[in-house]
Amino acid sequence: MAELKLKDVAKTYGGSVEVLKNIDLEIGKGELVVFVGPSGCGKSTLLRMIAGLEEISGGTLEIDGQVVNDVPPAQRGIAMVFQSYALYPHMTVRDNMAFALKLAKKSKEEIDAAIANAARILQLEPYLDRLPKALSGGQRQRVAIGRSIVRDPKVYLFDEPLSNLDAALRVATRIEIAQLKESMPDSTMIYVTHDQVEAMTLATRIVVLANKGIAQVGTPLELYERPENEFVAQFIGSPAMNLLPGKVTGTGAQTTVKLDGGGVAVSNAPSTEADMGASVNVGVRPEDMTEVEAGGDYIFEGKVDFTESLGEVTILYFQKAGRADPVIAKLPGIHGDLRGRHVHMTVAPEKVQVFRDGKSLYYR
Ligand SMILES: Nc1ncnc2c1ncn2[C@@H]1O[C@H](COP(=O)(O)OP(=O)(O)OP(=O)(O)O)[C@@H](O)[C@H]1O
Numbered sequence: 001m002a003e004l005k006l007k008d009v010a011k012t013y014g015g016s017v018e019v020l021k022n023i024d025l026e027i028g029k030g031e032l033v034v035f036v037g038p039s040g041c042g043k044s045t046l047l048r049m050i051a052g053l054e055e056i057s058g059g060t061l062e063i064d065g066q067v068v069n070d071v072p073p074a075q076r077g078i079a080m081v082f083q084s085y086a087l088y089p090h091m092t093v094r095d096n097m098a099f100a101l102k103l104a105k106k107s108k109e110e111i112d113a114a115i116a117n118a119a120r121i122l123q124l125e126p127y128l129d130r131l132p133k134a135l136s137g138g139q140r141q142r143v144a145i146g147r148s149i150v151r152d153p154k155v156y157l158f159d160e161p162l163s164n165l166d167a168a169l170r171v172a173t174r175i176e177i178a179q180l181k182e183s184m185p186d187s188t189m190i191y192v193t194h195d196q197v198e199a200m201t202l203a204t205r206i207v208v209l210a211n212k213g214i215a216q217v218g219t220p221l222e223l224y225e226r227p228e229n230e231f232v233a234q235f236i237g238s239p240a241m242n243l244l245p246g247k248v249t250g251t252g253a254q255t256t257v258k259l260d261g262g263g264v265a266v267s268n269a270p271s272t273e274a275d276m277g278a279s280v281n282v283g284v285r286p287e288d289m290t291e292v293e294a295g296g297d298y299i300f301e302g303k304v305d306f307t308e309s310l311g312e313v314t315i316l317y318f319q320k321a322g323r324a325d326p327v328i329a330k331l332p333g334i335h336g337d338l339r340g341r342h343v344h345m346t347v348a349p350e351k352v353q354v355f356r357d358g359k360s361l362y363y364r
Contacts, residue, residue, distance in 0.1 A: 003029045003064060003188045004050065004155060010058035011045050019045050021212050023059065032181050032189040034199040036235070037209035043192045046209070047157050050190065051080045064154060079148030080157040087132040087143055094128040097146045114150040121183050122146050122176075137165050138173045145180065158191040162198065174198055196238060200224070208232050230358045233283050239315065239328045243281040243355070244300070251275050255354050255361060257282050261322015263300030267352035269361035280361075283353035286315070286330035289345045298344035299352075302327060307338050318343055 009023040020042045027033050035043040048054035050061060052073035060067050068076050087096050094115055101111045119125045122142045132140055141161060148156055161177070162170045178201065181189060193199055199206050200220045208215040208223065208231070215235075216228045227233035227241075234240040248271060249264075250256030255271040257280055258264055265282045292298050302320035309315075314335040317326035329345060354361045 003027055003031075004190075005062040006050075006059065007062075008059035009046075009049065009056060009061060011042065011049060011054070012057040018212060020209075021058075023214060025207065025214065025217065027188060027190065029188055030186050031204045032191060032202055034191045034193060034203035034206050035209060036193060036196070036199045036206060037215075038235075039194075041209045042212070043209055044159055047080075047159055047190060047192050050155070051078055051157055052076050053080075077154035078157060079151055079153035079155075080159065081145055081148055081161050082159050087140060089132055092129050092131060093124060093135070093143050093146075096132070096143055097150050100147065101150055111150075114152070115146075118146040118149040121149060121180060136169075138169045138176070141165070141173055142176065145177075149184075154188065156187060156189045158189065160192055160194065163194070170195075174201065178202055196236065200236075206236075208235060210235070226360070226362050227283070227353065228360055228363045230281060230283070230355045233353060233355070233360075237285055237287075239286050239330065241283045241285050241353070242327050243283055244320070244323065244327070245279065245281055248275045248278045248280055248354075254349060257354060259300055259322065261320060263298075263320070265299045265347070265352050266349045267354045267361070268349045269352070269354045271354070271361050275356065275361070278356055281355045283355060284347045285351065286328045287313075288347050288351040289329040289331075290347070291329075291331065292344050292346045294342075294344050298346045300327070301342065301344045304338045304341045304343055307335065309334055309336075314338075316343065 004027040006023050006025045009020065011020040012018045035046060037043055045054060049056050052071065056069050061069055063076055097115050097118060098111050101114060119128055122145060124142055124146060127135060127139060132143065162173050165173055191202060203220055205217060206220055206223055207217050210231050216223060216232045223232055223236045227236065230243060244259050246257040246259040248255060249258045251271040251273055253270055255267045255269050256264060259282065300320055302318040304316050304318045305326060306317040307314055314331050314333065316329040316331065316338060320327045
């Protein structure tokens with residue numbers, strides 16, 4: 001059974017500013033679902049509605065089979081972990097974690113057992129008697145998570161929990177969150193982030209929010225390999241997927257597209273007679289391109305304008321006839337400065353996407 005069910009959920013601020021509408025989503029027990037989307041798309045708003053910190057303007061929210069639209073936050077069985085740790089500075093780690101349980105008048109035995117369990121899961125046992133100021137940023141974040149764990153909530157909500165940490169600590173804490181999830185397989189977690197790597201590595205499913213609604217829900221690999229629409233195709237992956245305009249010249253189990261300005265792409269996306277001659281965009285990821293010799297099979301060619309060498313990969317920006325924006329390719333390894341070189345690129349048909357009216361041919 002779904003732990004969390006959102007039906008036709010909407011949010012309007014001040015009676016007129018519509019932020020979200022028609023949100024239908026089911027989240028199963030034990031899932032870690034990540035909300036991503038451009039700034040201002042409503043990720044935090046959706047999370048705060050689930051937490052009960054923001055009123056739901058339309059539709060219903062069910063937790064564990066019960067409609068909770070009007071249930072106060074404290075009674076929803078939900079714990080929220082924010083960006084800022086908000087620990088009590090004058091209390092030890094143990095007392096910070098015990099605070100909510102003492103307020104709830106739990107017995108000393110229950111409190112001790114809950115803290116021992118959380119400290120074990122989060123590896124905080126050596127720090128229980130320290131004050132927050134004597135902890136690193138990552139350890140403080142773990143205490144903040146510990147305060148949620150002791151309450152044994154049905155659902156954990158994380159609002160960009162790593163965004164205050166520096167790059168190295170972010171990576172370490174991300175791995176800790178992944179391990180935390182593994183040590184609590186039945187806990188359901190919802191996680192908001194701007195960071196693609198966090199989304200791809202932590203999520204059992206990703207929800208991409210855009211244009212007031214859900215652009216796609218799927219596993220990280222589904223979103224990467226089979227984006228439903230151009231928005232998701234360009235939002236997931238970095239550098240973004242190239243979109244190359246062209247016309248359909250062959251249909252059936254494979255689709256052939258003659259690209260504007262020259263080149264022919266073949267995709268395993270299926271099409272029908274009705275697609276013949278249609279204007280489409282061919283989508284190819286920078287990392288799926290392979291440079292080939294001139295004269296062999298290639299799908300497009302161009303002249304390199306600029307390169308960026310990142311060590312493990314080299315990014316090529318090249319001009320292709322028929323487009324203003326550069327086409328971007330990502331080649332493994334170090335290639336030096338290729339500026340001025342004429343390149344011929346190929347992409348395997350299973351990696352080539354075709355979008356008609358913004359929708360992938362794979363989803364019809
Ligand atoms: N109290 C409010 N009154 C009016 N509009 C609001 C209010 N709170 C948020 N909004 C608007 O709702 C939209 C969604 O905001 P929200 O914070 O949920 O976005 P987000 O996706 O989390 O953004 P970010 O990634 O930048 O944190 C924004 O356009 C914001 O300006």
